[in-house]
Amino acid sequence: MKPLSLFRKSKPLKAVTIFFLVNRFQVFFLLLVFPEYMASPHLIWLIIVLGLLSQGNLFILSKWLSTTYAAKGYLGFVDLFGEWKLRLFTAIALVPVLVKVSFLTINYVAVTRQYIFPSISPVWLIVVFLLISMYVAIKGMENTIRFSIITFFIVIWMILMFLPFFFPPNAAWFNLLPLTSTLSHQSWKGIMFIWASLSGPEYLICLVPWLKQDKKVGRYLTWANILTIGELLIVLITSLLFFGQNYLKLIKLPYIEMTRYLQSPVFERIDMVVISFYLFHFVFMIAILLLFFYGGVRIIFNKTNTKTTRKGFFLSTLLIAALILFLYQILWTYENQFKVFMNIDIWVSGFTYLFIPSFLVIYSKIKGGSRR
Amino acid sequence: MNRRAKKMTIIATFCCLILTTSCNLLPENNAIEEIAPVIFWYVKKGDKKQLKISTAVPPVLKEKKQLFSLEVNLLKQGSKDFNLIYYREMKVGQLRMIFIDEEIAKSGVLQLVNSLLIDPDTSQRLFIVIVKGDFESYVKKQIKEKENTEYYLYRMLKHYEDQNQGELTPVNLHDFKKMLYTPLSDPYIPVFKADQNNFKYEGTAIFKKDKLVKVFTNMDDQVFQLIGTDNYLKYLVIPKLSVVLGRVQTTVHFTLNADHSKLFVNVKMMGRIEDFKSHNNGLNDEEIQKLKYSIEDHMEKNTKKMFKTLQQEHSDPFQIGTKTLTPFGKSLTDKEWYEKWRKMDVTVNYELQMGPLQKDPK
Numbered sequence: 001m002k003p004l005s006l007f008r009k010s011k012p013l014k015a016v017t018i019f020f021l022v023n024r025f026q027v028f029f030l031l032l033v034f035p036e037y038m039a040s041p042h043l044i045w046l047i048i049v050l051g052l053l054s055q056g057n058l059f060i061l062s063k064w065l066s067t068t069y070a071a072k073g074y075l076g077f078v079d080l081f082g083e084w085k086l087r088l089f090t091a092i093a094l095v096p097v098l099v100k101v102s103f104l105t106i107n108y109v110a111v112t113r114q115y116i117f118p119s120i121s122p123v124w125l126i127v128v129f130l131l132i133s134m135y136v137a138i139k140g141m142e143n144t145i146r147f148s149i150i151t152f153f154i155v156i157w158m159i160l161m162f163l164p165f166f167f168p169p170n171a172a173w174f175n176l177l178p179l180t181s182t183l184s185h186q187s188w189k190g191i192m193f194i195w196a197s198l199s200g201p202e203y204l205i206c207l208v209p210w211l212k213q214d215k216k217v218g219r220y221l222t223w224a225n226i227l228t229i230g231e232l233l234i235v236l237i238t239s240l241l242f243f244g245q246n247y248l249k250l251i252k253l254p255y256i257e258m259t260r261y262l263q264s265p266v267f268e269r270i271d272m273v274v275i276s277f278y279l280f281h282f283v284f285m286i287a288i289l290l291l292f293f294y295g296g297v298r299i300i301f302n303k304t305n306t307k308t309t310r311k312g313f314f315l316s317t318l319l320i321a322a323l324i325l326f327l328y329q330i331l332w333t334y335e336n337q338f339k340v341f342m343n344i345d346i347w348v349s350g351f352t353y354l355f356i357p358s359f360l361v362i363y364s365k366i367k368g369g370s371r372r
Numbered sequence: 373m374n375r376r377a378k379k380m381t382i383i384a385t386f387c388c389l390i391l392t393t394s395c396n397l398l399p400e401n402n403a404i405e406e407i408a409p410v411i412f413w414y415v416k417k418g419d420k421k422q423l424k425i426s427t428a429v430p431p432v433l434k435e436k437k438q439l440f441s442l443e444v445n446l447l448k449q450g451s452k453d454f455n456l457i458y459y460r461e462m463k464v465g466q467l468r469m470i471f472i473d474e475e476i477a478k479s480g481v482l483q484l485v486n487s488l489l490i491d492p493d494t495s496q497r498l499f500i501v502i503v504k505g506d507f508e509s510y511v512k513k514q515i516k517e518k519e520n521t522e523y524y525l526y527r528m529l530k531h532y533e534d535q536n537q538g539e540l541t542p543v544n545l546h547d548f549k550k551m552l553y554t555p556l557s558d559p560y561i562p563v564f565k566a567d568q569n570n571f572k573y574e575g576t577a578i579f580k581k582d583k584l585v586k587v588f589t590n591m592d593d594q595v596f597q598l599i600g601t602d603n604y605l606k607y608l609v610i611p612k613l614s615v616v617l618g619r620v621q622t623t624v625h626f627t628l629n630a631d632h633s634k635l636f637v638n639v640k641m642m643g644r645i646e647d648f649k650s651h652n653n654g655l656n657d658e659e660i661q662k663l664k665y666s667i668e669d670h671m672e673k674n675t676k677k678m679f680k681t682l683q684q685e686h687s688d689p690f691q692i693g694t695k696t697l698t699p700f701g702k703s704l705t706d707k708e709w710y711e712k713w714r715k716m717d718v719t720v721n722y723e724l725q726m727g728p729l730q731k732d733p734k
Contacts (some may be wrong), residue, residue, distance in 0.1 A: 119400050169536075169602065177697035247553035261546060267379050271492075278551050286584075339451070 006140050006291060006308040015214035017069045018204065020152040021145065022224035022344055025200030027231055028281055029107050032255045033342075034197060034232065035239035037041045039248040042181040043190045044236060050191065051229035054198040054353075058225055061201060061357035062218035065208060069364055073209030074304060080364060083302075093195045096348045097197035097296065102324045103345040106331060115256060115271050115330055123325060124333070129279075130321050133164065138313065143286050144264055145210055151284040152275055154219075159231055161259060161270075162238045170261075171241040196346040197232060198225070199353030205360065399463070400642065408458065409466035411522045413450075414507055416473040416485060418443040422478075424507055425450040428515055428522055429458060437515040439508065447487045464491065468526045470501045474563070477502050477577065477584035482552070485582075489545060490609035496546040499529045500561050502577045502584065507566040525571070536603050540573050552582060555706050556693025560600070563587050578687050585685040588678070594673050596621045599639065600690045608643060613666055619727070626692050632704075633711045635692065637675065637720045644727030668722040679718045686710050 005364055054096055066164050069076035109125045114354050117125065163169060181187070201221065204211075211217075239254040242261075251257050260271045267273055294316045303312075401407075408429045418424035424442040444450045446688075456464050470488065472481055481500075488494050533542040540562045542653040551559035558579050565574040575589035576596050588596050591610075597603050598620065606680065608617040620643035627636040648655065649662075655663070682688065693709040 172550075172554075172691075172694075174691075174694040174697050177694075177699055178701060178703050179699045180701070242550075244550055244554040246555060247550055250553070256498070261490075263497070268495075314445075 004138070004308055004310050005311070006138070006313065007295065008140055008142065009210060013142070014210035015212050015216050015220060017124070017145060017148065018211060018217060019224045020148045021207070021218040022201045022204065022221055023227050024148050024151055024155075024281065024284060024293050025203055026198055026224070026228040028285055029104055029301070030193070030197040030346075031231065032111065032253055035236050035248055035254040036251060037193050038190045038236055039240070039243075039245050040181060040186060040190070041176045041179050041240055043177075043187065043194070044179070044233065044344050046187065046191055047194055047229060047232050047236065048354075049199065050194045053220065054195070054229075056065060056224055056355065057357055058201060058221040058359055059218065061204065062221050064205065064357060064360045064364065065217055066213070066215075067364055070205070070208045074299075080360075080367060081318075086139070087300050087302065090296045093142070094293060094296045094300075097289055097292050098320070098323060099345055099348050101286060101320055102327050103341060104282065104285055104289075105324050106328055106341070107338075108278070110254070111253060112275055114253075115275055122328065126324055126328065127321065130284065130286065130317065130324070133280075133283045133290060134317050136283055136287035137290045137317075138310075140287075141207075142210055143290050144291060145207065147284050147287070151280045151301055154280045156238055158259075158274060159234055161262060161274075162234060164262070165238045165242045165258060172244065175244040176237070176239050187294065191344050192350055194232070195353065196350045198228060199349040201225075202356040203288075203292070205356065206295070212343065255330070264283065290320065293320060380472035402463070406460060407463045408460040409463050410451075411466055411526065412469040412471060413447075413467065414471040414473075414503070414511075415447070415678060416507075421445050426511075427454065427462070427510055429454075429460070429462065432571070437653050439515065441508065441513050443715055447484055448491075459597065464493050467494050467498060469501060469522070469529065471501050471564075472503045472525045473502045473506055473507070473575075474502055474584065474587075475559075477579075480582045481584075482582040485545060485548060485552075489549065494545075496544065496709045498545045499526070499533075499542050500545060500548055501529070501565040501588075502561050503540075503575060504563060504565045505567050507571075509568055510566040510571055512570055536601075539606060541576060541601050541603065542599065550693075551689070552579075553693070554691070556696070556704065557691035558594075558689050559722065560689045578682065578685065578689050580685055580687045585687055586681060591674055592681075595671070595678050596689075598641070599624055599637070599675060599678075605643075607646065610670060612665065613663070613670060615645065615651040615663065615734065617643035617667070617726075619643055626690070626695055628692075628695055631647050632696060633715070634717045634719065635679075637679075639671070639717065639720070639727070641676070641722060641723045642672070642727060643726045664726060665723050668724050671722045671724075672720045675720045675722075676718060679720070683714055683716065683718075686714060690714055 017096055064070060067076075069080050072079065080086075081089060105126055109122050109129065112125060113120065136147060201224070235255060239248055239258060242258055243251055243254065248254060256271045256274060259274045260269070262270045263268055290313075294308070294313050297316050298308070298312070318347075327341075331341055388637050410427050412427060412431065414426045416424045416426070421443040422445050424441055424443050425447065426439055428437055440454060441452055442457075444453060447593050451462060451464060472484065476484070480596070485500070487578065488498060489496065511521065518524075519709075529542040532540050533544075541560070543561050543576055545558070548559050552558055560579060561577045561584075563574045563577045566573050575587050575593040577584050578586045578588060594605060594608055598608070599622070604622075605620040606618065608620045610616070611699065620641060622642075623640045625636075625638040627638070628634070629636075645655070645663075650659070688710070693704065693713065696709065697703050
């Protein structure tokens, strides 16, 4: 058997991969539930404003990505924090990874169950989906990053499906009125939600070693961000037009419910096709998060110099599977717990997106200053 | 054979083995021989229990068709109980229409519509139709004589949905719920009348929230189609003036004054004379002018009458309330609007353009 080398670097991937990576990190599950929590037209403005803020945040991130610390990868982090601190920080960083893995899996399984396999045991689905993700992950980090390109093209066209909803008789433009509203409880929730939907690019800091150092990184980040904002806007506006504000508040997965309304002579149930295509996206996300987790565990136990082993990877995946199944057993009991869980995910990913880039930049500034 | 190929073969064989055991993760069976897809449901007030629901089975296979009826408390209870009295399992994946008896509609359809929309198996494009009269005996008689009665009904509704012709306005679940939940608007549904031999379009049912309050028929219905929908009427029949206008299209402008106490309805109507009872060989200019005025006058009167009825019933299916919305600023609440709507002064103005006319005989 060939030795497993998950974190091998053969040749650096093109910087344009960042575009696909970042965009796919940003939109996934939150896009599907997004309009449900944002059933108000004035949030359209907030998406644009927060998009600009996120752009600023990405600027900070790209600044850090071009430092010498980032260029050196793991050793750069060791330089920056020192070994003990790095191990501590990694241990903390595993928390958002675990939250994201379990949140995505449980919710995706719930969606699949609702629309495609209502009678299959969810435990089975969790196990099968994790196995598929593990298969992708075991191909190594480099291939998983490349997989993001496939994922991107498999999922992105779906936004075109919503075109018919912009025209009568499906659309009623007065549903967008009034465009303003005073800031309320819902707006604050909406702001959190949009920010969490824009989060994801912070995971790039774990991927720098595989990506080519390029001046264009900032530009690709910008394009990815613009595309994400566009997607969020399209989905929000369509669902407002299609359902109207009040009805939208009662719909659970507006994205999928809208595709259910579409007709095609070939497929009766377009929602099934959409959900199955989203499986690619899901598998990509989980695969890369599994690799992050394994890498993180190796850093914590100071095993970075040894070879990656099948046993180690399986063990860490098994740990994650156990965690998800455990959480699932607690979380399935009633709907409210889902909402709590979703809030936890929103807070955690919003927080990491807001603080990681600036934290890294400030820390390296301080370090650079004291060195001088 | 190298090791990789060997491994793949073993895995493939293993997968095939599992498949051949017909060991199935899915407890659901969708084999066509064992199920009966249901195309429609008919819901009626029951004698003892709340609902009486009926459906015809089997709609696809060449078997003798039957009409089943059951008395139940809840709609989904019906789908369970049907399975207990029939050897096939009924599936709602192909459910296309729901016929609701007028009685039930009068007491509110929200419960019914909700329980249908919860189920991801039923399509949101499910047509809702209100039925007057004895629908059961119609179906019973039809299934003896024809093969695909219910499918033909579906095709009819589908035709009018696609073509936007104003003979009738099909409404599906999604439309209905959207109209119901949009503030400042009320839903409408087509009404059919059934007896032993016929299933005939009757008019449009107007709702106040989820309760049926009024059925527009004949002239009122034609006015409703012209004013309230995007449809064009293939024929606009005005028996009182003994004239039929064909291919009638309208553009309607609703204008509200600043304090929402007056509504101006401007209707531009285009059509051509298709039928006319005349003493002469054709129409001369003078007669045409006269006819034009009398049609305009007649339509204005009827439209006004219809608005009056809507105001009395506190119903606003034309969604005129949404005209009060502005991009900035606060919107009216439902209660405020209906208070104003009730007292609103409506002025109707028709402008008729008559399309290509016959040549003047003189």
